[in-house]
Amino acid sequence: MKVLKFGGTSVANAKNISLVKNIIANLESDKTVVVVSALGGITDLLLKTAALASSQDQTYKTILKEIEDRHLLTIKELIPIHSQSKVLSKVKSELNTLETLLEGAYLIGEITPKLSDKIVSYGELLSSYIISEYFIVEGIDVVHADSRQLIKTNSNFGKAAVNFELTNRNITSFIEDSKNSVIIMGGFISSAVNGDSTTLGRGGSDYTAAIVANAINAEVLEIWTDVSGMYTANPKIVKQAMAIPHISYEEAMELSHFGAKVLYPPTIQPVLTKGISIVIKNTFDPEAPGTLITKNKNGQGKTVRGISHVENIALVSLEGPGMVGITGISKRFFEVISTAGISVVMITQASSEHSICIGIDNQDADHAVQVINDAFDIEISLGKIKPVVAEKDLAIIALVGDNMKSHQGLSGKMFSTLGKNNVNIRAIAQGASERNISAVILKEDVKKALNTLHEEFFEENVKQLNLFVMGVGNVGAKFLNQIQSQKKYLKEKLKLNIRVIGMSNSRKMIFDEDGIPLKNWQELLNNGEEANRELFFDKVKKLNYRNSIFVDNTASQEVSETYNSYLRNSISVVTCNKIACSSAYDNYQELKDLARQYNAPFLFETNVGAGLPIIDTLKHLVASGDKILKIQAVLSGSLNFVFNNFNDTTTFHDIVKEAQVEGYTEPDPKIDLSGVDVMRKILILARESGNVLNIEDIQNNPFLPKESLETTNNEDFFKTLTKHEASFQEMYKKALDEDSKLKYVAQFEDGKASVGLQRIPKGHDFYNLEGSDNIVLFYTERYPNQPMIIKGAGAGADVTASGIFADIIRIGNF
Template sequence: MQVLKFGGTSVANSKNISLVKDIVATNADQQAIVVVSALGGITDLLLQTAALASDQHTAYKEILKEIEDRHLQTIKELLPIHSQSKVLSRVKSELNILETLLEGAFLIGEITPKLSDKIVSYGELLSSYIISEFFISKGLNATYKDSRELIKTDTAYGKALVDFELTNRLCNDFFNDHTANVTVMAGFIASSKQGDSTTLGRGGSDFSAAIIAAAVNAEILQIWTDVSGMYTANPKIVKQAKAIPHISYEEAMELSHFGAKVLYAPTIQPVLTKGISIVIKNTFEPEASGTLITQSKNEQGKTVRGISHVGNIALLSLEGPGMVGIPGISKRFFEVLSLAEISVVLITQASSEHSICVGISALDIDKAVALVNSAFEYEIERNKIKPVIAEKDMAIIALVGDNMKSHQGLSGKMFSTLGRNNVNIRAIAQGASERNISAVISEGDVKKALNSLHEEFFEENIKQLNLFVMGVGNVGSKFLRQIQQQKKYLKDNLKLNIRVIGISNSRTMLFDETGITLKNWEERLANGEKANQEEFMARVKQLNYRNSIFVDNTASSEVSDTYTNYLKNSISVVTCNKIACSSAYDTYRELKHLAREYGSPFLFETNVGAGLPIIDTLKNLIASGDKVLKIQAVLSGSLNFIFNNFNKTNTFSDIVEQAMAEGYTEPDPKIDLSGIDVMRKILILARESGNVLELADIENQSFLPEESLNTTNNEDFFQALEKYEDDFQKLYNDAVAADSKLKYVAQYENGKASVGLQQIPKGHDFYNLEGSDNIVLFYTERYPNQPMIIKGAGAGADVTASGIFADIIRIGNF
């Protein structure tokens, strides 16, 4: 014999009930007991009508009408016309009794637990009868049995305790003489020995099925629901969650206790004793394997079997010096909660006995605070114990697995993963069996915590990076294109899954929590909402994704001012914007400090040399114990392009315009030509070498006329360049006469830095530097005579984008 239980979603409507019939029909070759819940949502409606009636609101009649319509419509959709009359008559008769009960509650203005159980029981009573008649109409050898005649309880209405001895005897007596292939019964409901309707509490339909399965020694208990088994995590929160093929009773109980709603924890107890296997299956995908729950241990090598959570938790903490070494404090504390029927779901106590902390339902926290403070009033008045501390909006997350105790480092792995993602742990608990490691965290961090832990323990080391990109102009658009091109390669070879969640330019911004499709991002962004930097940041923080990275492709000081807020929220920052790192030294130092404190990388490789690994190489030199003695560099790809192409056959202003058109300069070319850009770059290199330096400390030997420097727009700037063409030609001719080339050189040595145009003679490392290339010479204690040289393309949207991309990959590999 087998027992099949179908939940509310499985019997929500006539369409779903037809699927249930098909499943039962495939099992009709052996005797089956089918336990069903109320039609989806009906139990809540019944509770609502009872509450309204007891408050003497006539609106209960409208809901009662809705309940009636749902059942009558289901009958008409399921049964052929010739079979409807009998069923409609009985259902209407039962609904009339229900109406009478509600009228009674309305008239006296209250509802007792006994009456509440009676009212709520109608959901299962009606659904089980209708479904049994539907099975019969479809030719199944089926019958209906009222569960109240078999499952007997005490009179603790709302959550009655089962009399298993009497229940088992009644079940055996009935089914030993029973000949129908299929017996349909109502879940959730039972009756007292006096014959009054009782209910089995939350998850009661599962419990009913387990009680029956244990009583008749069923071969297997099938729980049919709307998901394909127990998952490694809640699939509604963790999209990558997978069904667990095989799990032990104990593991299933732990997972269900901590929020795995496909199974109610007490369900397992009756069948556990009998060694009856449970399988959880999907009504809407019956061919899926589901999850098998047995006594056998899980496969060798499996440690963490699932990650679960329970929300709406509050922490209650009792602490004070008067607790140390005083017997009975814990007893009094838990006795207060027990007498108030407040369930404790987590306990942790300091070894010093200075504090006790428990997790309880947030619904009970106010009552618990009042009761505990009252119980310890004497100690609180004498400052031996502090008033109880309550923390709301909490959740418990738990790692579960039978084999966790035989593997070292799981706790550390769990907590370090949460720490890297700025998930603060408020309390920790671990049982002696080491089957469960639990932590209390903020409710708002649940999604990030579950996804981070699932990625760490279940996703074959594939790390998901969530990007929020500010600035999608020349560099930004190239960056997004490179991500699109390399997405598959990164996932297959580097185990990185990169998603762009948010994009913004100066006009509009776009967010997609599932990831923006990069094939048509321009079109979607154009139709996005109005851009707002503060709202953009607020949205990033609200989403609270793990491995979040803010990418700044702008040259905006306003955007760079936001870095501190991102880093403080454990959101990494990758930028090609040089303003932050070349601003006041205290700002630069704070950003570096915040990155370390919050475990959020702050990377800016493209600040110097675009895609060249200049800063990374310098960091490695310093980290390995080397010391920089001198830096000489050509750091402006735009200026190098300009002076490599400027000669007596063209004008200086024409070459600058060409450089601007080809994307080598900033939108304001004066930033490049004035030397400010190069000053910022040498300043950053000096600081990364360990030196304290400000931008004002750098000597700028400008080659531009004062009139050009004082212009306020590009048009005036180019006019000034044309006016001083003879001066630029002289610079060129003087260099030719000296058999040299013009290069804009940055230098740092002995605490001093300078930038300026120089004549570079033949034979110098800078002389043959072509196009827009950059070159850096690092003279260090290890390279005092022959410097370490880094040379290559140092400007252009593609190489800058690739440098940003490289920083993203560095974060992915942290």
Template sequence: MKVLKFGGSSVADAKRIKLVKKIVENNIKDDKQIIVVSAFGGVTDLLLEAAHQASLRDENYTGVMEKIEKRHLETMQELLPIASQSKAISAVKRELNTLETLLEGAFLIGETTPKLLDRILGYGELLSSYIVSEFFTSEGMDCIHKDSRALIKTDENYGKAAVDFKMTNRLCETYFGTVTYKTIVVPGFAASSPEGNSTTLGRGGSDYTAAIMAGAVNASVLEIWTDVSGMYTANPKLVKQAFAIPDISYEEAMELSHFGAKVLYPPTIQPVLSKGIPIHIKNTFQPEEQGTRIRKNTNGSARPVRGISHIDNMALLSLEGSGMVGISGISKRFFEVLSLHNINVALITQASSEHSICIGIAESDMQKAEKAVNEAFEYEIATKKINPVVVEDNLAIIALVGDNMKSHQGLSGKMFSSLGQNNVNIRAIAQGASERNISAVIDRADVKKALNTLHEHFFEEHVKQLNIFVMGAGNVGEKFLNQIRQQKKYLKEKLRLNVRVVALSNSRKMYFDDGGIDLKNWKDFLDKGEPADIDKFFEKVKALNLRNSIFVDNTANAVVAGTYAGYLKNSIAVVTCNKIACSSELEHYSQLKDLSRQYNAPFLFETNVGAGLPVIDTLKNLIASGDRVNKIQAVLSGSLNFVFNNFDDKSSFEGVVKQAQAEGYTEPDPKIDLSGVDVMRKILILARESGHELEIDDIENESFLPQESLDTTTVDDFYASLVKHSSHFENIYAEAAKKGCRLKYVAQFEDGKAKVGLQHIPKDHPFYNLEGKDNIVLFFTERYNEQPLLVKGAGAGADVTASGIFADIIRAGNF
């Protein structure tokens, strides 16, 4: 004999009930089958609403009752042929009349007792099961309806009655052993006491009904049909990569269901476990899916962790004080008072010093628990032996579950380190003696991030998802996005990095999509976005609270650079080609570096010097290995190198500068490059990364520009000044050419001092043949004291800058 249970979503309307009928027909063989039916989806909530309104003497309860009646009558009219409707509608209306009388009674007395509420709530299953059985019969199936209240007997603990298994098993064995019908439809959830009073088995009790009957008749299998394809590795609504677990043990399933896996009601497993009856969870709407089979001996899985689950809306209750140490009976009194007030404890942790006990309870019980515990320990609190109970809310419990966890070392460390890297603060930890479960209490706002982080770590073959928030979609930004799009497959297959761009912003618009922006059409999405707002952008990034978040700054904007500290404090990595932050006041630069370390958030700015060249990375590796920098000589401006490589006695200086700007080698304001400020920032960054404490004002700038050019306030005025002083630039070129030298704008750092300026470079110097927009850096160190370490290559241009940002993204992903 099989037992099949169909949940509320499976019987929500006539169309879905027809799907149920197909499943039941396909299951019919030579043996009988018991079909346990939940209330139509949402009806139990309507019954609760009607009862509540009636108890408040709110006449609107009649409107809710009308909704309930209409729902059932319309479903019958759609399911049943006209010839079968009269009898069925009469029977249903009789039950609805009784229900209406019960609600009227609650209205008259102004309350609903637990006993009355059980009678009212049971009607959802009673009505749905009757309608389903009538439909089956009208379709020619060998079917009968049986009221589960005649089979399942309980005590009179209304709301969550305890089953009398001895009497229930006897009644079930007798009835199901003698009934001749192939299909027996019974309501879930509803039961009765030996005196005949209606009781219920608690929310989710239809699963329990099915398990009780399966255990009583020694069923070959208990099938739970619902709207998902089994028990998942995590909640698929929160973790898109979650997948159904094919096989799982009874114990693992109980742990997962206890910690919020709502596909299965926790007590369901108990009646079938001792008899070894497998439970098969299947999807009504995709019956061909494998689903999840729950049974004994499934420990063959290579994965130590079988699932990740969580419970929302939790609170922590902490009792502590020096008077607890070594005093017997404190724990007994603590848990006894909670038990007397029907407060369920989901998690317990106690300090080895016996100085404190911390428990996790439902947030709805928080105030009741606080009051009860403070009253129970009133004397100890008054004498300051124990502190008043401390309560924290807005929490959740997350749990790793797996039978094989106990045989794998380091799981706890991996769990907590991966959460810590994503700024998920852990408030309490508990691990069962069986080592089948590791639980942690976290902030409720971090649940989605925590579940995705853990799922990625334990189930996704170490493919790490990076969530990218991009500020700046100009030349560099566009190249960067194109590179991400082109390399997405390679990154996932070869580097195990799944890079998603979640947000984009330019100076006008910003656009967010937490599912990842389609980079084929990113310009269209951005054009349709909301008005750009730097502060609002930051707040939205925080609110999304995604794991492995990286903020990318492709701008040269000082206001954007000023937001880095906020991102780092929220454990959001920062990757930037914007030199302003790292060349700002030493205190601010140092703060950003400290925040990066404190919050475990990478702060990467390789493109600040040399665009895509590994200048900063090389310098960091030298310092980390114990080397010491004595001197740095460098041509650090690709734009200035381009200008002076193309300027000669046949061209105008102003024309070459305009060409450099048009080809993307200069900042939007070319004066930043030509004034030497950009190079000053770069040598300052290299000096600081070498371990020296310098400010921008400490750098000597030997400018080649006339003062009038330096004093201009607009780009047009700057170009006009270049034309006006054209003879000045011609003289500079002529003087170098006369000496057989080339002009290079050189940055130098030595003996703790830095300077920048235009120099005459002779033919035998490494800088002489530096062409186009190339940069070159010479590191003279303790180890490279005779021949310097040389880094050379393209140091300007949108493509190479974008590739440098891309490289920093990969570094952040491997952090």
């Protein structure tokens, strides 16, 4: 069940009401409650009429005639002549009663809050009745509900408090008993338990809709107005402003408090308690998606969601040396303001206790000055407190967003942007929730300030990525060089500004909060402080930069064990280190879960195939609903290089040494030749396919002699290769005799994985694999016979660095 509310502009005239009818006619909901405001501008006219009548100014009759004409014209334009009689009769009768009430106000020369509520309620009473009759004529199954019979309040006329227990019972009972698919009722109006008409205060029609939505547990509350949602700024002032697709209740309340007129803050409360979504829609562009308002979005979306403002603000400051250390000053100050009925929009107080500054409405400024100076007359006469003065014609601008609390530097960015454009800031306030940063400026600077801030935070904004790089050897050095060479392209074409804030090798580490100059990073690093992984993490955490990324270019298990700490602090992790993703399954899964929980990507494309898009392709296959049946692959660029170059004219020792020098193997080549590296890679692919597997579950068929496998250092390892050269030559000769080639193959099928050296015959996809290339065959439900093949360079510092770079760009595009 839905609740739809249409504001005054949506029902301002017959043309607009016909648009509302089209929206209702196209609804698919079984039962819908439609709440409507008074015809556009009528409420203001009613208030004006009442004020004139109570001052015994007979011109109230002229305005009353205008009100009558507006309603009668609307009826005649909407409803065919043959159906008008009943509607005209009812409306004229109500207007006659209204006229009698106004005559009473004129005769006694005053208007009470009770009488004012009764008079002003006619706007919604008449509009809801006329619209319901029009819908009936148009064939819509509708019934008109008198809101006064359903929504019950106390007798606080002008802003009545709702009796929710009684109101909820009335609403649910009425809707359950109604057989009609559409119920139309007027917003804003209600009644006390004794039947006296009451109103719900400013924004009352929105509030009515929220009350109904709460009572019936509506699936959604739609508020239809004349704009396509809540905007990043006032579109009438900032032409480039855009509708915000999705915000939280809290963000919507902040924006509403600070001038976003499409929603009144108390509206949110009844639906907030039940988690009912709100959608702001445009009556004049119903296909536009509008703005969805829901519970907190858990850190998703833009840091700043909107820039709002309130005009006609005055600053009043209480200050003086006599305030310092004196208890009760603040209490007295705010009691005076409260007793005078003055609403405070903003508060700021210096930590020195020397002053308290409040923002209030311009129209309350003179009264505030008078009552405050009277209350502190003694302190002022003794020179302990300065006489209070008001600074008028100001405005408040505010940055709003749930995620602002987790990103430093926003205030500085806001104030520096304003300062560069000569916008003077008179006062600043930021709540503990850090959801709102407010500044008071001159009213005349509002347009310039809003446009300047919108340009800075929303228009063609270059996204800054802050990198913290661990490991600057072969791969790390190539990676830093690639960043340096592509910096201009990324900024111009992809709107990404990549900065390396920190870097470390095994000996030294450096940080530069403005970005490390990459032209001479080696020299800077050599002069850095002593490397320490814990201190490195502490520094990254303390800096708390937005879009922070930890980049691990090492093969260190100790470094891989720090990933969870980074992810828990919403710091993304990009790595070519395979240890974490091939560790115990629970650890692998925890890292994936942390990445989702803290919205910090954990990317490791280079774990398999260096720069080849193997893992990314696999993820897309699984995400699209395909199922992996079998994986066959040559995943070691180093082993492929070795066996492609090893023959009866070379030695196995020399070829492995060459592979190490070229950077194709790990620093410890036994990791590659023992099959451990390939085991890790096929394990990662199996896990990314959705399988629960550990390294010990993989069958390893080693080709190295036992003596080679048992060595503990590279020197001894290479000695054993020379010692067992004959056995390596024998392996080569057997393959040659069978017209085959030696390839180290990994396979996963039916939940089982294995790795080992195989003789590959001619015609096989692996046979012609050259150099250090990798190849992966994905057999899936969609590719059962002819597999999807990914092939290319699978080892080397350059391609590995480019894969890391690609993961960084992926994060930049998230």
